[in-house]
Amino acid sequence: MQVRDGFTIIEITVAVVLLAVVLVGMQATTARLVHVVTTSDQHALAVQIAEDRVELIRTDPNYDVLSDRYAETKTALDDPPGFTRTTLFLTVRDSSSAGIAEYKKITVTVDGPGLTEPVQRTVSVGKP
Secondary structure: OOOOOOOOHHHHHHHHHHHHHHHHHHHHHHHHHHHHHHHHHHHHHHHHHHHHHHHHHHOOOOHHHHHHHHOEEEOOOOOOOOOEEEEEEEEEEEEEOOEEEEEEEEEEEEEOOOOOOOEEEEEEEEOO
């Protein structure tokens, strides 16, 4: 019997196929990771846009003109391109034995590329 030097073509083929399977698996995992990171960044950006809008409204001292000043749908935001921000107001009057209370429910909705669903933030602001 002769002693072989090197590998047979079958051994090389099996090794190449195994290497290809591993590389394709790593590529799929990397692509999924990049997608998750990008989606996460877009969601965090949308949350920040909504929270900034809510805080801007909450700190405005002119309660009577809030809806006139801030109720809008803005489709071309300056910083993140492609995002849409909608600000809705609902005035609620509630009467009880203590009197009539009035407050506004403010809902800010942000939608944009890379988001699976729009981000919403709702806050109530009472009349002083």
